[in-house]
Amino acid sequence: MKSFFLTASQTINALKQPKDVGFRSINEEDISITKYEALARIGITILLLFIALYLFKSSDLENNYSEIASTIIGAIVGYWFR
Secondary structure, eight states, rough: TTTTHHHHHHHHHHHHHHSSOOOOOOSOOOOOHHHHHHHHHHHHHHHHHHHHHHHHTTOOOOOHHHHHHHHHHHHHHHHHTO
């Protein structure tokens, strides 16, 4: 269960770094990301959430986009909780 919440913990640890040195370790145990990658993860997540909310809101009887929106939200949750 060490890898559970790995994405969230990597992102939090990257944002806590005092400065972004851009250095990556080759060691397999040290899976670190830079602040830019952490901010990109957060930005893409927010963008996908807005798309999903728009699809939920624009669903009607003729065009049911709620299944697509649910899939997007499920993918986001799965990504952050992996």
